Amino acid sequence: MRSEQETARAIERYSDTVRRLCAVHLKNDADTEDIFQTVFLKYVLSSVSFENDEHEKAWFIRVTINACKDLLRSFFRSHTVSLDEALERPAALPPDYRDVWDAVFSLPQKYRDVVYLHYFEDYTAPQISRILGKNVNTVYTLLTRSKQMLREKLGGEYDYE
Structure with missing residues (x-):
């Protein structure tokens, strides 16, 4: 589990990227917020060690896209x-x-x-x-x-x- 400082730093660095990716995929503010929370929760609970900043950013992008796809696949259930x-x-x-x-x-x-x-x-x-x-x-x-x-x-x- 990651420290509060690591999490705050990640949110500060990657929150715009995560929100933009969600907005592009989901086109819905409420779903964007849900995925935003999901992605950063996964980060907090993750034990992945990153080689560098680019590796960390790539991880956030991949996790965000996968979470958006998962939500879109299950979209029919909410309707x-x-x-x-x-x-x-x-x-x-x-x-x-x-x-x-x-x-x-x-x-x-x-x-x-x-x-x-x-x-x-x-x-x-x-x-x-x-x-x-x-x-x-x-x-x-x-x-x-x-x-x-x-x-x-x-x-x-x-x-x-």
């Missing part, structure tokens, strides 16, 4: 309703779908995620693959298995295509 919240709003569902909804939410998590994203949010398997960080063929397999589980739970009376 969607969680499955738990959606479950608490069943009135928005037509009554015919209530038993389907209940069956979907009784599936194990890995199946529930792909079914929800595919059938309720209209994502394709390749899109789901990118969102969940799974292989496309794995997503297809999970969808196939979940359809079979749903047929068993619902008595085969629904068409899931």
Whole structure:
């Protein structure tokens, strides 16, 4: 862990660089502040020893860019309703779908995620693959298995295509 003096020096030297990089990548003041704090927290907790000032600056740039990319990759999560919240709003569902909804939410998590994203949010398997960080063929397999589980739970009376 770094000392308070080292941290203050780093903030003084690299705060403008970190903020500018965040602004370019994120275009959002609130997210910029979040990443700014994340980067300097990583610095404080880091045990990396730097060869020189250029090495230290390069470290800040790389960590900032990676943190921005991580935030942008997870961006969809902050703009969607969680499955738990959606479950608490069943009135928005037509009554015919209530038993389907209940069956979907009784599936194990890995199946529930792909079914929800595919059938309720209209994502394709390749899109789901990118969102969940799974292989496309794995997503297809999970969808196939979940359809079979749903047929068993619902008595085969629904068409899931």
